[in-house]
Amino acid sequence: xxxxxxxxxxxxxxxxxxxxxxxxxxxxxxxxxxxxxxxxxxxxxxxxxxxxxxxxxxxxxxxxxxxxxxxxxxxxxxxxxxxxxxxxxxxxxxxxxxxxxxxxxxxxxxxxxxxxxxxxxxxxxxxxxxxxxxxxxxxxxxxxxxxxxxxxxxxxxxxxxxxxxxxxxxxxxxxxxxxxxxxxxxxxxxxxxxxxxxxxxxxxxxxxxxxxxxxxxxxxxxxxxxxxxxxxxxxxxxxxxxxxxxxxxxxxxxxxxxxxxxxxxxxxxxxxxxxxx
Amino acid sequence: xxxxxxxxxxxxxxxxxxxxxxxxxxxxxxxxxxxxxxxxxxxxxxxxxxxxxxxxxxxxxxxxxxxxxxxxxxxxxxxxxxxxxxxxxxxxxxxxxxxxxxxxxxxxxxxxxxxxxxxxxxxxxxxxxxxxxxxxxxxxxxxxxxxxxxxxxxxxxxxxxxxxxxxxxxxxxxxxxxxxxxxxxxxxxxxxxxxxxxxxxxxxxxxxxxxxxxxxxxxxxxxxxxxxxxxxxxxxxxxxxxxxxxxxxxxxxxxxxxxxxxxxxxxxxxxxxxxxxxxxxxxxxxxxxxxxxxxxxxxxxxxxxxxxxxx
Numbered sequence: 001x002x003x004x005x006x007x008x009x010x011x012x013x014x015x016x017x018x019x020x021x022x023x024x025x026x027x028x029x030x031x032x033x034x035x036x037x038x039x040x041x042x043x044x045x046x047x048x049x050x051x052x053x054x055x056x057x058x059x060x061x062x063x064x065x066x067x068x069x070x071x072x073x074x075x076x077x078x079x080x081x082x083x084x085x086x087x088x089x090x091x092x093x094x095x096x097x098x099x100x101x102x103x104x105x106x107x108x109x110x111x112x113x114x115x116x117x118x119x120x121x122x123x124x125x126x127x128x129x130x131x132x133x134x135x136x137x138x139x140x141x142x143x144x145x146x147x148x149x150x151x152x153x154x155x156x157x158x159x160x161x162x163x164x165x166x167x168x169x170x171x172x173x174x175x176x177x178x179x180x181x182x183x184x185x186x187x188x189x190x191x192x193x194x195x196x197x198x199x200x201x202x203x204x205x206x207x208x209x210x211x212x213x214x215x216x217x218x219x220x221x222x223x224x225x226x227x228x229x230x231x232x233x234x235x236x237x238x239x240x241x242x243x244x245x246x247x248x249x250x251x252x253x254x255x256x257x258x259x260x261x262x263x264x265x266x267x268x269x270x271x272x273x274x275x276x277x
Numbered sequence: 278x279x280x281x282x283x284x285x286x287x288x289x290x291x292x293x294x295x296x297x298x299x300x301x302x303x304x305x306x307x308x309x310x311x312x313x314x315x316x317x318x319x320x321x322x323x324x325x326x327x328x329x330x331x332x333x334x335x336x337x338x339x340x341x342x343x344x345x346x347x348x349x350x351x352x353x354x355x356x357x358x359x360x361x362x363x364x365x366x367x368x369x370x371x372x373x374x375x376x377x378x379x380x381x382x383x384x385x386x387x388x389x390x391x392x393x394x395x396x397x398x399x400x401x402x403x404x405x406x407x408x409x410x411x412x413x414x415x416x417x418x419x420x421x422x423x424x425x426x427x428x429x430x431x432x433x434x435x436x437x438x439x440x441x442x443x444x445x446x447x448x449x450x451x452x453x454x455x456x457x458x459x460x461x462x463x464x465x466x467x468x469x470x471x472x473x474x475x476x477x478x479x480x481x482x483x484x485x486x487x488x489x490x491x492x493x494x495x496x497x498x499x500x501x502x503x504x505x506x507x508x509x510x511x512x513x514x515x516x517x518x519x520x521x522x523x524x525x526x527x528x529x530x531x532x533x534x535x536x537x538x539x540x541x542x543x544x545x546x547x548x549x550x551x552x553x554x555x556x557x558x559x560x561x562x563x564x565x566x567x568x569x570x571x572x573x574x575x576x577x578x579x580x581x582x583x584x585x586x587x588x
Contacts, residue, residue: 067342160334
């Protein structure tokens, strides 16, 4: 029996998370909106449907693990954690401030619900492999999820990890690439091409699933297919739009690491049909 | 003649011994298990050994993941590659995340021999000791390696242990305690203190001390196996009780062990110092004994350093 999902509720949650991202980044005055907004539906599906986790017990041993390898997108992770109940939504306002539990990039020792510190690209998939190996060694059923950026796959270490996961047949790992086509210096294909991306992963003996990264039903279905694939690791190549949901940010590389002004945020929130509180 | 033993063999044997009683120990290598001796563990505990291939970055971050899940991963390869190749993974995934990963830094120093500069780790201590949360240990010989291994399995947190390729004299005894953050006085003396790491260099220091004794110079020798945290007390005591300090290491003096001692000396009780170690240069091919001489690491160079300190 497939798990039921309430599309309206999940879409509403994605909207809430987008609102949180914009609010916290505006308050922080720095950070990364583009790649946070592009991975909003992915994170919504992971934290509110796909993963087994207990916000009231962040260290629950049988929880599925999540590694945000593209650590700069932590606003979307912090929002998902806060909306899940790991810490108060109010605390999102402390992002990037001195003494805050919400560091500019995720730190496992500071924030409840953060499984791993990250921020230097190309390390997360290996960490996830380690968790997946441990899960198998201990005959546990928890899975490891790892979200990477598309520019991130230019790091050679990603491919070392890709080779290892296939070699050790880690079918309890599910990687996701937020394929928004943009990196800081411009379009990925212009900076240093990564296409054909799914073919590359297939050549590394992964089960690669292409999916619309903004379609909640498609994501749910893809995660299910990944879970059901045995003997090899799975990866979701999630086609997304950088800055998704805010018209003036969409597909603009300059919104990678620049935050909106208060006025721009109000405009953005209107688009999201939510009034700034 | 002193007994000569391979510290790396003791490392491999201890992995097996500890692995028998501790199921959480897992071992990884990067295609060098024959050299690092992790093959011994692989043979005994196939399911807990992972050869990660020639991929040090992957090995290091994967170990972090295993540690997150409660395992005690030992990862081993040559020091030139770990921390050399994958320092960023050590920095973020192990040290910043503060995970219980044990790093075996094999083939340290010029005594690696004919393979030359690419394979002689001379910068690993500098690279490791600057990282917060990292503990850096250099067991002097095979006997101390055994004690060191037992100690680091009990200790929770990132640890790096450094050892060489060649057989080295056994200068420590099984009964001497090994405590992280402490050191051992190998020989008492009142004029100058030689503080060193690794029995290859400490043995040269002993030869130097014997020669200096003929000139009525009394030398204290300290085995400072715990490079970080360092035994400040023993260093300050040496500054107070002897006239100066000579450090000896098979590693660059730039940011290395001698620098670590100097940091304590200059901020507490400045005395005259000389740092014996490799200078601002890469290693090269040669026989281990030839290289020790070529790089100024043998007894006569240490004697000269002691005399300079006394000038």
